Amino acid sequence: MESENMRRKIEDEIEHTIASPVIKNKRFLEDEQLIKSEQLAVLEEIFNTNVRDMEITKLSKHFTPIFRNDHPYHIAVWGKTGTGKTLTLTYFLNLLLRLGAERNIQIRYKHLDLSTPVPCFRALNDLACLLNAMKRYQRGISLDEMMLAIEAKLADYPGYLILFIDEVDNIRRDKDTFMAFLIRRLPQKIPAKLILVFASNHLDWPDHLDPRVKSFLKMNEIIFKPYDAVDLQHILRIRVEKALCQEAIEPGVIEKIAALASYDHGDARKAVALLAKSAYLAEQRRIKVKLSLVDEAAKELDMDRYSAMLKSAPKQLQAAMASVIEAAKLQNNKRIGTADAYDAYRKFCKKARVSQLSGRAFGDLIGELDLYSFIRSRMISRGRYGRAREIILELPEELLKKIYGMILLKFQLR
DNA sequence: TGTCCACAGGAAATACGGGGGT
């Protein structure tokens, strides 16, 4: 009886999915799921619509001296996230490789992706791995050893070597050691003609560099502007064509997504994510992708961002967030001091059987939550009653509930 | 005007844990 019922439901669902699908090929909505050749195919199409034409022209101008046997400068690529720095460079450098092969010029390029913050050690080790110079280490090996291994590996390669260092500013402390190695030491130790390509979000990035290294660094710059609505429309159309059923998209949807995205960030990845979310919602509700759905999707995406960030955060930070929420609930008003939060935190730690940090460390956690704008905090002075940091919870109730539930689940308190 | 609260936040010290060498 029960199973009969269940069976009907599933069959119904299958029928629906086959009969009026919104999504044709889900994989093209999520970049991580594409295999390399598919990615390149998508890129090819994007660049065929003249998006990022300017930038590619500039890149060509910079690199073509290679074919006269010249040695171009290093190059810095600036642009916000999602403006296609990585994609454009990948596409361009692959092209360059092919052209080089046709003309019998030895070119190699390596892409060092520092999308998450790493210390100098990690960065060097990653680079060494990329060059197959050594295996991956957690720690316990000196920086010098890694440098030597890299140099040894490259000792008999005379051609061009292009190192594409993505998101350079992600190197935490000791940045100078890493940069000094790349800019000053490496070129002198190996026969290859080294061309460094730096990608970064911050224009002022080289300013924090050790002056001795900086003066050594000769480079050109290219700036990637955020995509405008027209570019985004091109990009979205390609995705729609590959991933969705044209009939299921109501007119104006693409334009709206492009407009929204270009208005507040110009980030292509986010635009595609918005498209994907809209499509998922449409499929769930068995309706077409219509304009109002886009707004809903945008809102959900926003909420997802917060809970996803917290989900992957360290345990202590999650505990701190939960404590703040509990403390706020206890006080009923939304303003609490660090002391209240710390009390709640102590209780929470006991409850969840998590090791409890000192007040000092807890203060840092609060600072971190503030940084990611889960909370807002500011110093207030109550005169002779001392100074305190006031914590204000400003996220929508709905989202707080979601986050709180998620954390409790994580600590198995449900 | 000076005092003094109650915490912030910097610096140094310490604990920790994974890894290599022997």
Add this chain to the structure above:
DNA sequence: ACCCCCGTATTTCCTGTGGACA
């Protein structure tokens, strides 16, 4: 098995401070 090295996490110690209050 033991010790040393290195990067990270946390603690300990300490100085600094805006403004109500006397």
